[in-house]
Each structure stands twice: as structure tokens, then as C-alpha cells.
Amino acid sequence: MRNIWLILIVLFLFACSSRESKEISPKKIPVSSSSVESSSSEASSSSLRLSLPESSSSSFESSSSKRSVFPLKTQDASGAGEYKAGQKVLLGWKAADENLCFNGMSVSPSKYAKALKMLSADSASFTMPADSVFISANFKSCLDGIGTLVIGKLRWTNQNLNIWTLTGSSCYEKKSSNCRKYGRLYDFETAKKICPKGWRLPTDADWDSMKAALGENDGAQLKSREGWENDEETSGNGTDAKNFHAIPAGIVYEGSYMYRGFHAYYWTASERDETTAFYRSISYDSPESYRYYNFKTAGYSVRCVQDVQ
Template identity: 35%
Template sequence: MRQPVLYISILLTALLSACSESFTDPRDGQSYDIVQIGSRTWMAENLNYEIEGSACPDGDKRNCSKYGRLYTWDMARTVCPEGWHLPDSADFEQLISAAGGTEVAGNALKSTSGWFKKGNGSDDFGFNALPAGYRLAGNNATDGKFDGIGGYAHFWSASETPDGLAYYLLLDFSTKAAKISAFGKDEARSVRCVK
């Protein structure tokens, strides 16, 4: 008889940790759902604060309201509202661990719709990761080819590699896994602020 009690306890803990609240950015009045996962509070939406050089996914202004904006690494380091910060690799490692580990965290963090080829997740924690894709580096901060919308979520990290790249959290339509990878700082990717 102890197993049903244990199951109910685990279920209640998961539900309470996924309870969503909201935060209003005083800079532009936009409201973001937030969620507690592990010991950290995360924005449950991609940041959509407009700064010079940031871009809407696929270059379409209509996509900003759904997917947020894409930022180069230099932009990403300064764009979170006061009291929030760009996560570092340790923040992402803790998030992956809280979401069940590398092999399943992608599924637990991805939204339940919007991913192509049956790549939707279970969104167990209310993180609601959407596949905004990215913009490749161009000749300057405002050009470059867009790619990956519907298939990939890339969230910048504040951490750098020894060879001058920057880490980011990668969620992919084709796998339940989540991983931390690194790429050039001039590419534009999504931002999830944390505190």
C-alpha cells in the first residue's frame, strides 16, 4: 500500500514545481510566464525584448510574439531584465538534471506542440521550450540566413569555451535528449533568463 502513497507524493511534487506565475518586464511591459524548476526560477517563454540587431525568427515580425527574439551572444549577455541573468553552463546542467538527465530532459522541457515530425515534448515542468531556430552569422549583426524554426531550440549560455565559442542548451525535434553544445558568438539564438 505504500507505493500508491509514494506515487501520489511524487505527482504532487511535480505538479507544484510546475505551477506557473508571471513576471512583467518594466522596460517594455511584456509579461512572461515563469516557473520554478529545481532551485532556480526560469522564464517559461523566450525573451522578446527588442534591442538593435536582435531579430524575429525566420525574419518575420509575427514570429516574435510566439518565439521571442534571437540575439547574438554579446546581446544576450546584457538583455535580461534587472534581477534576472543569462544562465551559465552550471544553470543549464542543473536544469537538465532536474528534468530527468541528459537522455530525457529535452522531451520534458519541450512544448507539447509546435515541433515538426512528431518532435513535440511532454513539457513536464512548464518550461515550454519552443523551436525558434537560429540565425547564422552574416557580414554584420543584422544579416545572416535563418534556419531551424520548428526543429530546434537553442538557448544562449553566459559561459565561454577555451577556444572562444559560447555554450548553449540545444533541444532537437529528433531526440528526447538535451545537451549543451557550443557555437560562434555571432550567430543569433534564443534567450531564457533565470534567477
């Protein structure tokens, strides 16, 4: 009997031990929804990266934007097209109206303006950048802002010409502000060609004709009412009786600029010999105009005339 009870006790203890081991077995810890979404996103991103080509998307976009040629657009000038960076492009132009004169070129973007080199009065060279560019040739009336007056049988321009040329002319002291105020200074050969259609450079005889028509003190009648230096206690200004507006623009001679404020020099179309030509001068210290000659390389002011019908 005792043995039976021992066997029952052992079986009871064994059953209790088995139930306790089941109750304390480790449970799985639930994973939060945010953790699942994060790992899911990482997995998706990882699989996306694996599905792309070897080159990244940024390098793909960069390569697609690369160009071998770039567009050049022009207005009132030839030379438009597509060119490689560094290629030199020849530009040309011609005014649609003979009364219009070239007045420079505009380059956009303006940072490429230095790539433009003037070759002649109607051509230029442009070094193409790795960018799109727009270039326009600009024109203005050859007698822009210039009036006229009639003395005797001739019509004269009443201001000095300021028509741009690549060579043969300059602004006093090479300042564009002086060109606007005084006009340009031209050498003789350029002066003979610069008057616009229907006008011409006055001859020595044309100046004689005007001097005869004005009579005494012709220089004082031609000088402007201001801008002239005084001759000691005497004003150097004139009466400008005919609205000729002679101003003391000075000259350029052998590279030196001089006499601004004191003298006005005007080329005539009359040569003295192969190297010299006649000019007329108006001075701060005299009421008369004078006739002289000088080397054709000197730079003087220019007026134009036309015959009155």
C-alpha cells in the same frame, strides 16, 4: 384788309408749329430700380477695391499663415521644442522603471514615421517636417506575458525573450510576427545584457543543474506539446511536464535563418574562448537536451533565471 388776314394766318400757323414741337420733344426713359441697385453695387465694389492695399486679401491671409518654425511635442522622451523644416532633432528617452523595456516609438501624424531614425537603444534622430508633430516613446514590462517556473534552486522564465534591441538581435526571417510567436534571436554579447533587473542569463552550470533535477528525457519534459516537426513516424512534440514551453524557434547564423520547427537553441552565459560560447539545444528527434558551442555572432533564443531564496 387782305394783308391783315394774311398776317393773322401766318401768326396762327407759327403758333401751332411751336406748340407741336414742344409736345414731341424726347422724354427721359426711367431707369428700373434693379438697374440702379446693380450699378450702385458695382460702384461700391469698385471703390472698395480701390481702397484696399496693393496685395489682395487672399495673399494677405496666405502670408499670415506662413511659419518659419514648427512645434514638436514629445511624451516620455526629450527633444520637444520648435524647429525649422528639415532640421534634424535628437530624441532621447529612459524608462522610469527598471522593469520596463523600450517598445518602439509612435509618430503622429503617422505619415512622418519614416523621418525617424533609430541611433541607439535610447536615442533617435527625427527630421522635422513643415508641420506640427507628436512623438512618444513606448515601454512595456520586460517580461510582458512571460511566466516563470521553478526547477531545483532556480526560477526560469517560461518563454523566450522578445525585448527589442537596435543591434544584436532579430526576428526569424526578419518578420515581426515571428518575434511575437518565437521571441527574438540574440547574439551572445547581447544575450548577456538583455535579461531585466533581478534576472540573469543562465550559466552552463545552471543548465547542468536543471538537467540533473529533471533526470532522464529532460528534453522531452521541456518541449512544448505542439509545434515540433515529426521524426519520421515519431512525433517531435514533448510533454511540457514543467511548463517550460520550449518551442522550435530556430537560429540565425551568418545571415541565414534555419531550423525553425526542428530545433531550439539557448545561449548560456559561459564562454569557451574569445570567439565561441556554450549553448544548449533541444531537438525534434531526441528526448534529451544537448550541450554544444558556437561562434558568439550566432543568433539564439534567450531564457533568464534568478536564484530561489
